[in-house]
Amino acid sequence: MKKLIFYKINNKKDINISFFNNKYLYIKNKIKENIFISYKYILKKNKYVFNIKKKSKGKKPIRLIINFIYFNYVNILINKKKIIFIIDKNLNITIKENYILKDIYNFFFNFFNIVIIIKDKSKVFYLKYKNFTINNINYYYIYQKKNSILFLYDVNLYENISYNKIIIYNIEKYTSNYVYGTYILNKNQKIKNKIIIHDYKNNCKNIQNYIGIYNGKSNIYLKGLIKLFSNTIKNKSYQNYKNYILSNKVKLNFKPYLNINTNNVKCSHGFNLGEIDNNIIYYLQTRKINLLKAKYLFFLSTIFINLKIKNKFNFIKKKIKKKLITIL
Amino acid sequence: MLNIKKLFCSINKTLIIKGLDLKIKEGSIHLLMGPNGTGKSTLFFTITGKPNYKINKGNIFFKKKKINGLSPYEISKLGIYLTFQNPIEIDGIKIIKYLKYLRNIKYKKIYKFCKVLRIKKEYLNRYFNLGFSGGEKKKNEILQLLILKPKLILLDEIDSGLDIDTIKIIFKIINNYLKINKKSSLLIISHNTNIINYIKPNKIHIMHNGSIISSNGVQIIKKLEKFGYNYFLKKNN
Ligand SMILES: Nc1ncnc2c1ncn2[C@@H]1O[C@H](COP(=O)(O)OP(=O)(O)O)[C@@H](O)[C@H]1O
Ligand SMILES: [Mg+2]
Numbered sequence: 001m002k003k004l005i006f007y008k009i010n011n012k013k014d015i016n017i018s019f020f021n022n023k024y025l026y027i028k029n030k031i032k033e034n035i036f037i038s039y040k041y042i043l044k045k046n047k048y049v050f051n052i053k054k055k056s057k058g059k060k061p062i063r064l065i066i067n068f069i070y071f072n073y074v075n076i077l078i079n080k081k082k083i084i085f086i087i088d089k090n091l092n093i094t095i096k097e098n099y100i101l102k103d104i105y106n107f108f109f110n111f112f113n114i115v116i117i118i119k120d121k122s123k124v125f126y127l128k129y130k131n132f133t134i135n136n137i138n139y140y141y142i143y144q145k146k147n148s149i150l151f152l153y154d155v156n157l158y159e160n161i162s163y164n165k166i167i168i169y170n171i172e173k174y175t176s177n178y179v180y181g182t183y184i185l186n187k188n189q190k191i192k193n194k195i196i197i198h199d200y201k202n203n204c205k206n207i208q209n210y211i212g213i214y215n216g217k218s219n220i221y222l223k224g225l226i227k228l229f230s231n232t233i234k235n236k237s238y239q240n241y242k243n244y245i246l247s248n249k250v251k252l253n254f255k256p257y258l259n260i261n262t263n264n265v266k267c268s269h270g271f272n273l274g275e276i277d278n279n280i281i282y283y284l285q286t287r288k289i290n291l292l293k294a295k296y297l298f299f300l301s302t303i304f305i306n307l308k309i310k311n312k313f314n315f316i317k318k319k320i321k322k323k324l325i326t327i328l
Numbered sequence: 329m330l331n332i333k334k335l336f337c338s339i340n341k342t343l344i345i346k347g348l349d350l351k352i353k354e355g356s357i358h359l360l361m362g363p364n365g366t367g368k369s370t371l372f373f374t375i376t377g378k379p380n381y382k383i384n385k386g387n388i389f390f391k392k393k394k395i396n397g398l399s400p401y402e403i404s405k406l407g408i409y410l411t412f413q414n415p416i417e418i419d420g421i422k423i424i425k426y427l428k429y430l431r432n433i434k435y436k437k438i439y440k441f442c443k444v445l446r447i448k449k450e451y452l453n454r455y456f457n458l459g460f461s462g463g464e465k466k467k468n469e470i471l472q473l474l475i476l477k478p479k480l481i482l483l484d485e486i487d488s489g490l491d492i493d494t495i496k497i498i499f500k501i502i503n504n505y506l507k508i509n510k511k512s513s514l515l516i517i518s519h520n521t522n523i524i525n526y527i528k529p530n531k532i533h534i535m536h537n538g539s540i541i542s543s544n545g546v547q548i549i550k551k552l553e554k555f556g557y558n559y560f561l562k563k564n565n
Contacts (some may be wrong), residue, residue, distance in 0.1 A: 278379065283416045285400035286376050286409070287430055287472055297421060297429065304420030
């Protein structure tokens with residue numbers, strides 16, 4: 001392993017897993033007072049398995065940063081990787097994807113398979129966000145065990161071409177998951193997003209709230225599938241997509257599917273074209289706030305409602321503000 | 329300061345304001361009263377340029393400048409400020425962040441305003457009007473007034489549904505504001521005749537069916553209390 005020089009990411013408290021140029025792996029703070037990470041690398045498949053385990057009692061939250069660091073990429077155009085996290089029982093973990101790039105070509109393609117297995121009573125916050133214009137194919141496979149909770153923040157501001165698949169398997173009962181999506185797209189940004197929920201057991205709760213603001217020639221394809229197997233009772237699944245289209249060149253395609261093989265469940269698909277609330281705009285204008293700023297505040301409000309749950313990822317609000325200004 | 333001449337205004341092709349005249353001088357206080365649904369709020373929305381409020385005829389002048397046709401933003405920039413009868417809610421946006429959009433004002437000053445309004449500092453960290461009581465919403469309207477420093481203040485039923493202490497606080501602030509800003513004027517809509525205990529209007533206008541049917545001094549309040557609006561209707565016919 002080469003010596004790692006430009007390593008000045010994130011604060012000391014966090015656990016850092018860093019991938020350098022698709023070859024080297026480096027883990028910082030592998031052992032914390034109440035946690036430790038072991039890992040396996042299967043070279044042939046370019047597959048990494050991380051086992052996050054508890055060392056002592058207590059539910060102290062842990063922050064885990066996965067860093068993807070690329071520089072001077074010339075010969076490899078597709079970066080393919082499979083990363084598996086096995087999260088032990090009773091943990092409270094925040095996982096953030098972090099990207100650092102240098103001299104990367106536009107036609108570079110990222111292809112990740114991320115698998116997260118959340119064991120009993122564990123809580124996971126996951127932030128999926130890329131701060132650059134690059135092409136991505138990302139598959140997320142999430143397996144939830146009894147009483148586990150997942151919060152997944154799917155923020156898409158700058159990706160060029162993005163193909164997302166989020167598949168959640170509720171393999172045991174009393175699981176809950178919340179997916180909060182924020183898409184602000186313009187120019188020729190192209191997004192294909194699929195969310196697939198599988199409920200195998202009873203009393204599972206799945207909520208997906210997506211807000212999209214689209215301008216330019218952006219092209220969006222959304223697909224939501226809820227699949228409930230026969231012994232699922234008292235399950236709740238809600239998919240809610242709110243879309244604001246600011247240009248007539250935007251292409252938006254939505255396909256909801258319900259596949260329910262049981263009774264006594266609550267499921268809904270909500271897809272609507274959002275409209276700017278003119279009463280809010282007028283109110284703000286009577287306060288010396290001009291039309292552009294009023295619209296900006298209105299959209300900020302609709303997005304922030306969706307990101308309100310805990311101030312975990314406050315930095316993302318700044319990024320959202322920055323992007324929002326450019327598209328109004 | 330404000331001069332409304334033969335104003336006709338409609339919403340969705342329904343005529344609401346029907347030939348209304350109103351003149352407000354610099355540094356004066358006017359009270360606007362009238363039965364529910366006569367168009368008082370509509371008048372305020374029209375003055376402030378609300379979209380879909382169509383002026384069919386007549387003109388509105390502010391400081392000799394014609395303002396009909398201007399956007400709400402342009403009108404507010406001229407110094408007209410309206411407090412809403414039912415202020416809106418903006419979820420996800422904290423008051424303190426919002427206030428910074430109004431004007432680049434120092435926190436110290438905001439805290440000072442909060443103190444006179446008897447608002448706790450924590451109030452500023454709540455989302456804009458979300459889950460606020462009626463009184464808290466109205467205080468938020470006054471807080472913005474203090475920050476924006478308008479020349480013409482339009483208060484739409486600021487005193488409706490408020491407890492006596494809140495009413496006293498709000499009018500103390502308004503009176504104080506008018507005392508400091510001698511050229512500023514106030515036009516206030518209210519249903520309460522006892523409002524004259526808190527503010528001293530130069531004129532009281534009675535509005536009915538889209539126009540002003542009577543304009544008098546404070547003495548008219550006694551007649552109104554005794555006979556109701558019928559008194560003015562009969563007199564007008
Ligand atoms: N958006 C609207 N569309 C149609 N009619 C309206 C609208 N808003 C108000 N009106 C009507 O205009 C009239 C005056 O309303 P308003 O100005 O609110 O009365 P006031 O404030 O004097 O109680 C009422 O008859 C009301 O129903
Ligand atoms: Mg009214």
